[in-house]
Amino acid sequence: MSTTTMEPQGPRPSRITPARIGVYAFLVVSAAFFLLPLYVMVITSIKPMAEIRLGNLFSFPLAPTIEPWIKAWTYACTGVNCEGIKVGFLNSFRILVPSVIVSIALGATIGYALSFWRPKGANFLFAVLLLGAFIPYQVFLYPLVRMLSTVGLYNSLPGIVVVHTIFGLPLMTLLFRNFYAGIPIDLFKAARVDGGGFWAIFFRLMLPLSTPIIIVAVILQVTGIWNDFLFGLIFAGRENFPMTVELNNVVNTTTGEREYNVNMAATILTALVPLVVYFVSGRWFVRGIAAGAVKG
């Protein structure tokens, strides 16, 4: 037997074909197109007002400055208060963290119960929950305001957390129920035979398996709740306005000239959290979109 290795015959297929070049060209052009607004925002936010007045939207700043960013963060005026949008940033976090935790915890528990324990009427309950996801939010607003003010939660932090939890539940439940439906029922049966109860099986067996779907849920809820404007405006109360509402106030508060650079900086600051989530989550986010496709 000879020791020479057998060479494949013919020329190795080229990796760069005209079709490939075309695809990349298309991708680059579309990426540039979608990045254009971001580009304009960033360069406008570091231009002094004098340069903005010249009207060259796409031109590079001649004298870059971070002053607009500082102003947007610390002393831009939202109505009568001039404390910048850092207040809104903190408020958003105070709303976000409990809302995300509570809605995911509840969604996971309900999804688990619906998939494995199948209480009587489970399917009916699930259908009702899903139906909730398809009714326009506007329909709920007034009744919900009345209900929350009756129990004294209107215009408060717990109130807005409750609202976000309620509206997050259908999607969270759907997400977890479908995920748990993919777990072999034998696993659950084995744990039952081994003596696991409702919570023991949930915490020791199911939750450790749920990491992927929890990540997806966190992404969906963080971006969803952070971007919320309507609920924050209506239910949070003046003290707890989230960043999106504060941003709107910054942009609409005009004393004299419109400060485009400050507005741009404030907008970017507001968009930063979802942006970071998108960048960090990568492939999980795609799964999230697919899983949440019903949300529309």
Next chain:
Amino acid sequence: MATVSIRDLEIDFGTLRVLQTLNLDIAEGEFIVLLGPSGCGKSTLLNAVAGLLDVTAGQIWIGGKNVTWEEPKDRGIGMVFQSYALYPRMTVKGNLSFGLKMAKTPSEEIEKRVAKAAKILQIEPLLNRRPSELSGGQRQRVAIGRALVRDVEVFLFDEPLSNLDAKLRTELRVEIKRLHHELGSTMIYVTHDQIEALTLADRIAVMNGGVIQQLASPKEIYRRPVNRFVAGFVGSPGMNFVDGTLSLGAGAPGFVLSDGTRLDISGYEFSGNAKDEQPATIGIRPEQVDLKEKGEDATILPISLNLVEPMGADSLVWGHVSGTQFAVRIDGDDHVTTPVTVDAFFSPSQASIFDKTSGARL
């Protein structure tokens, strides 16, 4: 060790009746195999015994105690699943000790029992691995170990070997049998594999359509099936069935084939109400036919042979008897030239005769 008694059990899934008034008594330390085609209700029965399914009517007794509405953990049972159902995020040790932890067993006791089970099943080197790092056979051992550590009185196996390859299946089959000898526990084993059933069982319950067709020793099931379903389901290749009519008039009892051939069936023990001129089916296993020599009480069976399937130790010869397909098993060294029409021989005392319409043994 415990007895298991199933009394008038009925299970409905919606409007579908899966088990109908089923009775089954299992003695202490007995190895019972529930055998049947898929959808016959054997796994449903096992799940009901385990307490994983609500029964519609009837009772389940384990160890002299009515456990019909008890939680699975309070029934003194351990269950092994076809899909292994190992907890994916726990190590082998974690899997074995989960049930004990749930029962709040002291940790030194857990250590002791896990070590013992690991020794019996020879999985000691695997204790710190995850299920994903185990082979199929190792996983099934761990799954058995999970029942073993809990010192259960009744083991329930739900097609435990069906996901394994042929060689491993044989190995683990022997091991399960050895385990049964060592522990002496009562075992209920569900399978659709008749070889597993015949090799493992003290008694086999052949099920079809939610009803136990026959409950008997493997030998009895194989030799004297009570109806045509059992006869056809057990045995590979299956029993040959040829239709005809009984002829119990004057002279020796006979079985007249549709082409007019009369087989002498003297020596066959009729179990009940066989009538003259009754349409019937005769069942003869492939290995009960001899092509070469006529035994003492044998009867002549004319057969036309047309195909030989060599299978190593033996060969299958396919042909026709009275227009019906018929297989004969011969020694692997014997040679048959086909096509050929010969007189074969079989002993009527080994054959089975069934009523043509009801399928019951005559």
